[in-house]
Amino acid sequence: MGQLIVTEFVTLDGIAQAPGGPDEDPESGFEFGGWQAPLIEDESGDEMFGNAEGMDALLLGRKTYDIFAGYWPTAPDEIPFTALLNRVPKYVASQTLSAPLAWEGSTLLEGDVAEAVAALKDRHESVHVIGSLDLLQTLLGARLVDRIHLWIYPIVLGTGKRVFEPGAIPTAFEVAEAVTYPRGTVHLALDAKGVPTTGDMTVDEPHIRQGGE
Secondary structure, three states, X not given: OOEEEEEEEEEOOOEOOOOOOOOOOOHHHOOOOXXXXXXXXXXXXXXXXXXXXXXXXXXXXXXXXXXXXXXXXXXXXXXXXXHHHHHOOEEEEOOOOOXXXXXXXXXXXXXXXXXXXXXXXXXXXXXXXXXXXXXXXXXXXXXXXXXXXXXXXXXXXXXXXEOOOOOOOOOXXXXXXXXXXXXXXXXXXXXEOOOOOEOOOXXXXXXXXXXXX
């Protein structure tokens, strides 16, 4: 079975809504669309592409798909992501889109999303998700996410959609990589490791309990 790898751009308080531009996702009156743009730097951009270039399939929710489909098919060739995203097969989880889809190589998932994504993992080695926060909640709830790349920026917004919304399934992660960049961006590569463990620090020899024990 392949891996499902998620990339999200988040603030210090966990907000991941509309990092790229003011019209990206104004849902619920979000006023900070484009918050990531002033904080971008070349070093972290190169690493983002390095993390993505191994993908052999791209999975997106409706909103992120619309944004990508409106830009990447005609994006400048000198941007490394242009050739990659136009080349790989793209899958969309949406109840409002209908086939055929305009972006070449795009397929609309049918049926139960969790089952369809599990089938994608059987067919591809490295399925990547970028943004797609509504879809992400379903993927996290079904424990389909294997790795999350969190790009954390030194800014607090106080409102907006989060990567881990209230009610998220308790999950332990192992830090596979942690890098800080010159302008303060922190990249965490986190591998999902199942149910969290707990312990008791009030005793001399803390007893570690496995999740659910």
